[in-house]
Amino acid sequence: MGKGCITATKYFLFLFNLLFFLFGALIMGFGLWILLDNQSFIAVLQEESNTLKVASYMLIGVGSLSMLMGFLGCVGSIYEIRCLLGLYFTCLLLILIAQVTAGVLIYFQRDLLKQEMAIIVNNITVHYTGENKTADVAWDYIQKTIQCCGWTDPGNWTDNIKIKNSSEILYPCSCRNDSSSPQQPGDLQMTGLCESPTPQWPIYTKGCITNVEDWLLNNCGVILGICIGVAVVELLGMILAMCLCKSVLQEDYTKVPRY
8 A cells, every 4th residue: 555655656746747847848938938029018128128138038047947857856756766856856945935036026026117118118219210120110019009109198209309300290100090091102111200291190099008018917927827837836746755755765764674
């Protein structure tokens, strides 16, 4: 009966470590997505701020380490190697502490993150030229896709250097509301600045702040869900590793000859 429990614990630990390996791959995938994405608000943030790049590297590092720990746990559980099980338990404990610490810091810094987002978008709109900069192209894509203009409202674009210094009436082409303005021959472009035939810009009147915050909240919810799933698997893995290590240790003691 005791041997059957050890066998069941061993294979359950192998299963949890396999899940842990897969969750680690997902976390690393999110980190790579944040680092390589160039068509969403993530591209806008990482072009203007190093904070997001650091966060993406951290996700990649945590995901890679999780995959390594999952591999060590699988090997240690199948072959009942106590040193690997002990190393696996210690690393899981350190990763869990790091995850909880990072989650607490992010929660208490959320207002600071919102302020930084507003500063980043304001800097983009002020220095926007319509050239093929990653942040400019990404922001054009966001405004056209979400059908919004500016961060809080279209008035943010009045601070743009090129618009203020131009003798023509210019507005961002990605803000153009096609349903309320007739198409002009030169109005087919989706990026850059367009000339308005009237002082009233033919643009969307809604700012992007609400939609972008909802988008970030939804994506953060997915990442948070995966992190919680990883934490649960980590706790179960630690418990099973302790049980298996203890069982293997007791089994070794029974093999010692008694006099």
